[in-house]
Amino acid sequence: MSDQLCGADGVNSQTGETWVYSDIVKEHFFSPKNLLMREAKEGEFDGVGEVGSAACGDMMWVGIKIEDDRIVDMKWRTFGCGSAIASTSMFSVMLTENGGMMLEDAMRIKPQDIMGRLGGLPKRKIHCSVLADQAFKKAVEDYQNK
Amino acid sequence: MTKTNRTAENGFPVNRREVYMDHAATTPMQEEVYQAMRPFFVERFGNASALYKHGREAKEALADARRRVSHVFGCGSGEIIFTGSGTESDNLALFGIARKYKDRGNKIVTTTFEHHAVLNAAKQLEKEGLEVVYVPVDLDGKVKMNKLADAIDENTVLVSVMYANNEIGVVQDLSAIAKIIRDKKKEWGRGVNDAPFLHTDACQVSGYLPLDVQKLGVDLVTINASKMYGPKGVGVLYVRRGVRLQPIIFGGGQENKLRSGTENIPAVVGLARALELAEADREKEVERLVPLRDYMIKQILEKIPKCVLNGHASDRLANNVNVSILDIEGEAILLYLDEYGVSASTGSACDSSTLDPSHVVVALGHPYEFAHGSMRFSLGRSTTKDDIDYVISVLKPVCALLRKASPINTKI
Numbered sequence: 001m002s003d004q005l006c007g008a009d010g011v012n013s014q015t016g017e018t019w020v021y022s023d024i025v026k027e028h029f030f031s032p033k034n035l036l037m038r039e040a041k042e043g044e045f046d047g048v049g050e051v052g053s054a055a056c057g058d059m060m061w062v063g064i065k066i067e068d069d070r071i072v073d074m075k076w077r078t079f080g081c082g083s084a085i086a087s088t089s090m091f092s093v094m095l096t097e098n099g100g101m102m103l104e105d106a107m108r109i110k111p112q113d114i115m116g117r118l119g120g121l122p123k124r125k126i127h128c129s130v131l132a133d134q135a136f137k138k139a140v141e142d143y144q145n146k
Numbered sequence: 147m148t149k150t151n152r153t154a155e156n157g158f159p160v161n162r163r164e165v166y167m168d169h170a171a172t173t174p175m176q177e178e179v180y181q182a183m184r185p186f187f188v189e190r191f192g193n194a195s196a197l198y199k200h201g202r203e204a205k206e207a208l209a210d211a212r213r214r215v216s217h218v219f220g221c222g223s224g225e226i227i228f229t230g231s232g233t234e235s236d237n238l239a240l241f242g243i244a245r246k247y248k249d250r251g252n253k254i255v256t257t258t259f260e261h262h263a264v265l266n267a268a269k270q271l272e273k274e275g276l277e278v279v280y281v282p283v284d285l286d287g288k289v290k291m292n293k294l295a296d297a298i299d300e301n302t303v304l305v306s307v308m309y310a311n312n313e314i315g316v317v318q319d320l321s322a323i324a325k326i327i328r329d330k331k332k333e334w335g336r337g338v339n340d341a342p343f344l345h346t347d348a349c350q351v352s353g354y355l356p357l358d359v360q361k362l363g364v365d366l367v368t369i370n371a372s373k374m375y376g377p378k379g380v381g382v383l384y385v386r387r388g389v390r391l392q393p394i395i396f397g398g399g400q401e402n403k404l405r406s407g408t409e410n411i412p413a414v415v416g417l418a419r420a421l422e423l424a425e426a427d428r429e430k431e432v433e434r435l436v437p438l439r440d441y442m443i444k445q446i447l448e449k450i451p452k453c454v455l456n457g458h459a460s461d462r463l464a465n466n467v468n469v470s471i472l473d474i475e476g477e478a479i480l481l482y483l484d485e486y487g488v489s490a491s492t493g494s495a496c497d498s499s500t501l502d503p504s505h506v507v508v509a510l511g512h513p514y515e516f517a518h519g520s521m522r523f524s525l526g527r528s529t530t531k532d533d534i535d536y537v538i539s540v541l542k543p544v545c546a547l548l549r550k551a552s553p554i555n556t557k558i
Contacts, residue, residue, distance in 0.1 A: 037547075037551055038550065054514070055515055056514070057496060057503060057514070059553055080478070080496075081494065082478055082496070083496075125496070
């Protein structure tokens with residue numbers, strides 16, 4: 001991870017400790033986009049994926065709708081901290097903005113890309129956003145196996 | 147969770163309030179303490195080691211502070227060592243005893259849920275070749291006394307058990323632990339000034355529990371000022387006469403050669419004043435806080451589904467409320483509370499620099515989920531029933547909202 005992407009929080013270079021979230025992170029935390037506030041109905045999504053566990057402190061669920069290899073909808077649910085919520089929200093925006101991304105392109109989104117759009121994340125929180133793209137990849141797998 | 151979700155209809159409060167509920171982290175400094183400290187910054191700035199007037203003023207202030215602290219501990223003033231923090235006092239106790247008595251034994255007995263100031267010092271000593279036994283606690287957070295007694299053998303130089311836990315507020319029976327050690331020493335034909343010694347981290351208890359060292363039967367006690375409405379950056383280590391320590395800071399030989407460095411006169415004056423005031427207020431404040439604490443615990447358990455109290459219900463500090471809120475993550479709760487003016491803390495991994503969940507909640511034998519969703523609310527002098535009602539009024543809809551977004555549904 002380049003320092004440029006991780007440095008937006010004013011991280012202490014000695015201890016690596018930090019706490020501060022950028023304004024974009026806060027906006028996505030307090031008003032998350034595409035968050036599903038209920039359990040998904042049977043057959044509601046073309047593919048679903050879940051990664052993580054409550055014991056690890058992060059769990060991510062993703063559901064996608066696909067039309068002609070394009071993502072027309074993506075919804076998610078989480079048991080996770082501020083940066084997990086914000087990074088998944090941003091990821092969902094990236095997948096669905098401008099009429100939806102092609103699956104092929106969406107599969108190439110890296111955690112760094114999400115963090116870039118968020119204006120950086122505290123260094124120790126980076127693993128949280130990895131969870132969002134992992135859950136998405138599982139959902140795509142589920143879709144392709146159907 | 148959008149703003150449109152966070153409306154009065156969804157149970158969110160309309161009027162914002164600022165509520166500080168993290169007194170176990172630190173307390174605001176009391177005006178009276180600040181006034182006591184003030185003259186020692188600019189006017190009476192002397193170095194206590196100097197012979198001339200300025201030095202004598204500083205030395206007198208230092209001696210006076212030491213005397214005042216010793217009155218609260220019920221000990222001689224020569225038994226009070228001023229340090230730079232509670233952490234430093236804990237380190238001095240552990241390293242100081244371990245190194246000084248290394249030819250008498252190389253084992254320390256402590257518990258699994260000590261403050262990191264003790265745990266990480268113990269871990270360092272392990273790396274240096276010492277044996278450390280971490281005695282477990284039961285589901286209520288009380289040290290398992292039979293396990294503790296079994297762990298203390300003739301090779302043990304120090305037993306360190308915290309007086310009250312910083313996260314869950316559980317109070318340990320120090321007198322009973324002191325008796326175990328005393329009986330063993332008698333059995334081994336050892337005197338009071340022989341190892342093993344008993345150290346306790348009492349940083350959370352000043353102002354809530356008695357610090358009388360005779361009654362407690364302890365040999366070393368750590369406190370700091372920042373949790374009792376005093377300044378940050380100053381601590382005390384009580385060291386019973388007859389107990390020897392190897393210093394961890396070397397230099398000009400201040401503090402009876404145990405803690406070199408020019409004495410921080412304003413800080414020790416502030417600590418002494420804060421301790422006196424906390425002690426004078428203690429019984430009245432405990433009487434006021436216990437019903438408030440119990441009210442808050444009851445409200446949370448009644449109004450918010452799937453909550454579990456962490457720690458013993460009554461053997462706990464008057465100001466400590468700690469609950470695990472299942473299926474949601476503590477840092478997310480904390481950020482929402484902050485948005486509504488409430489300051490509290492969480493045992494979630496996401497809120498720690500190491501990304502480890504609370505070792506205290508895990509030490510109780512709970513699964514990791516309980517630690518990730520644990521919240522500590524620590525009350526203090528400013529806390530009122532209205533504050534508690536407001537916190538509940540925010541916590542309830544926040545938990546409901548985060549639960550709706552959570553894919554987890556733990557069975558309890």
